[in-house]
Amino acid sequence: MNTAIEALRLPLGTDLSGFVALLQRLGVPHRVSEEGGEQVLWVPDSRLVREVGLLYARFPEGDPQGALPAPPRRSTSGVLRQLRRSPLTSLMLLATLLVAALTLLGDNLAAVGWLTFQEFHIQGDYLYFVPLAESLAAGQWWRLLTPMLIHFGWLHLAMNALWYWELGQRIEARQGAPMLLLLTLLFGLASNVAQYLFGGPALFGGLSGVLYGLLGHCWIFHRLAPGAAYRLPPGVVVMMLIWLLVCLSGLVTALGLGAIANAAHVAGLVAGCLTGALGGAWARRRG
Template sequence: MSAVEVMRLPLTVDLSGFVALLQRLEVPYRVSEESGEQVLWVPGAQLAEQVRGLYERFPEGDPHFQLQHEAPPQAPRPGFIAQLNASRITSLVLLATLVVAVLTNLGDNFSTIRWFSFQDFQIQGDYIYFTPLAESLAAGQWWRLVSPMLIHFGILHLAMNAMWFWELGRRIEARQGGLMLLALTLGFSLVSDVAQYFTSGASLFGGLSGVLYGLLGHCWVFQRLAPCPAYRLPPGVMAMMLIWLLVCLSGLITALGFGAIANGAHVGGLVAGCATGLVGGALARLRR
């Protein structure tokens, strides 16, 4: 790649501080003297544009600039209460999930579950009879479109979903705000519930996993379009979640006797999350 001229400055301008900054940032550069001027070169036009912008922000003439930026003080890690305060929507969603888990006795109290399920139902003997969704919506029970995300069947189901929502929800709340996280959570719940309903028909399902796949897809696509530290997931997380999705789709988990998996909700949430990540990442990239 050929060298590109970044800027020409008089020989009287002291570039030593800026050159030291480029060295710390590991930016390849070269300074030459031509016709009584000093010329700064870097490889590539895109890097040249970035270095010009960096020089415009450089506090020229500040002798303490090097010392202030050489070793920034390590910020203390916030405590648990501070993390809760900084992630209020994430915490509220998890609190609501825990309350519903207690009220439903982790899926054993069907008289309470029926108020949060996608369709109302009655149990008579060994049979469960579902009320048509249209009747429930006509009666004003619109919360059923999103409330299944609060239902969990067993402590392991609850613990795994809560852990991942805490991990992904805080990232989105820190990067895009609590209102955006709430909108995404409700939107992914709606899409995943409807997808599961059309996949399996009248059935009893619940959990945050559809929402989690939505949040995961959102972070993944957003990060690829507009990289940011908040959405940089640990290596292998996306691959692991996709492998788990394929294993569930294969029917192996159900065949082993671990219960039915809401595959429609998982796929619906993931597709919706990739779509919102595409839009959000594209807009963030344009703003940059």
């Protein structure tokens, strides 16, 4: 790395091997050095600092149980076959990648402003949000959904994309593309509205609320109608619920790792559990 920015500084006795292995698995460029009796983890981009900090808060010992889906490592023909088997999942991820490129991962505020829950104007260093009712009256109904496509930082994008690929293709295979589309839109709407109602005017985005919805859907559906498609790796649900509680406690924000859209996560999870209960009960009744 030609330039390096400090992302973590930890006591020398802290075992970073598991976390470093996780960074390598996700393809995050980094290096670790010893300075003044401490370990320092360096990254080449300032936008990675917050993301690596959040990742460490969530997985300080790495990912020993394989809770995180691994990036695909298949031949080109194998990847193409997988994309053809999961067209809706692939299109959703393509849309997310296009938005990431258009918005420069949140740096292009002019482009971001077209997709946020509320339209905003920039004056100096401040954002002034337009009342939602005015935007909806002007026909900008897409704002209720499009925040789920916005991501701030490429690690934020990578984590959410991996999870959507893992959960989306399961639902598409088990219940079909129309159901996955319906669930994605439903969870996106529920999480965005909840975050707006509880957090007020703010700049927020990401697929996390949708992902908690998909997770809750698979979890409850599988408990009512067990099947291979929705059988998640051991510890995934527990890990995600623990992380949700950690975020709700305010610890992540107190550590200076940025604000978390807690209301979006909770709303997505609740909505997903409800759809999972309905779908699982129906599947169980049909045998």
